């Protein structure tokens with residue numbers, strides 16, 4: 001099943017910048033998909049379309065086979081299905097403790113306390129941050145903040161997690177730890193879409209790769225297909 005599909009997606013920012021110029025992208029259930037491309041290629045802009053934050057100028061997005069209609073009912077459903085981890089964890093972490101931060105999303109869903117507690121524990125465990133639950137997030141290292149931001153999205157129990165440059169700003173060990181964590185989540189059944197500059201890590205972990213440049217997909221396929229002639 002295609003969890004996310006875009007058809008001939010175009011997007012122009014209000015200042016006239018044409019950030020997406022006909023994107024056809026598919027993520028299937030259970031896949032780990034990597035999106036590569038230089039700064040300014042349009043990766044973040046594409047991701048912001050995946051959960052309805054941005055609305056295409058032209059083309060459409062299908063979530064689980066259904067075209068997003070941009071009414072509030074659709075958007076709530078889409079945001080439950082697709083969770084986005086933004087590039088800068090400081091945009092996402094603002095509660096006094098790690099635990100409260102991760103609880104924020106599930107509480108917003110209106111879940112009862114017991115269920116929120118269960119999800120927070122499970123998500124922090126999945127990212128290996130249980131020991132930090134009472135610490136203030138802004139005192140953590142970059143890699144740890146990234147893990148907490150990921151836990152916050154996991155706690156929403158989405159079908160897909162989309163991560164914008166999750167290894168940016170991390171040292172090589174931290175970066176490979178994050179990719180490994182994503183790989184483990186993927187093995188447990190989570191669909192993962194990740195943009196990254198870490199070309200070395202992608203062939204190891206991704207099922208499929210898209211390469212973007214200037215708002216277009218210039219290459220796609222298995223890591224082997226995409227990398228063998230570069």
Ligand code: ADP
Pocket residue numbers: 013014015017018019037038039040041042043044045046
């Ligand atoms: P990437 O994530 O690959 O670095 P972006 O999606 O951030 O690429 O940017 C794609 C293009 O859109 C770039 O030319 C960028 O400068 C432009 N852009 C991004 N955000 C905005 C914005 N809010 N307003 C106008 N142009 C933008």
Ligand code: ADP
Pocket residue numbers: 017039040044045087164165
């Ligand atoms: P990324 O590589 O993740 O897209 P950027 O540094 O390109 O990060 O963008 C950081 C922020 O600046 C984003 O919120 C983006 O929307 C905004 N931005 C990027 N390019 C422009 C632009 N040309 N005009 C206005 N805002 C922009």
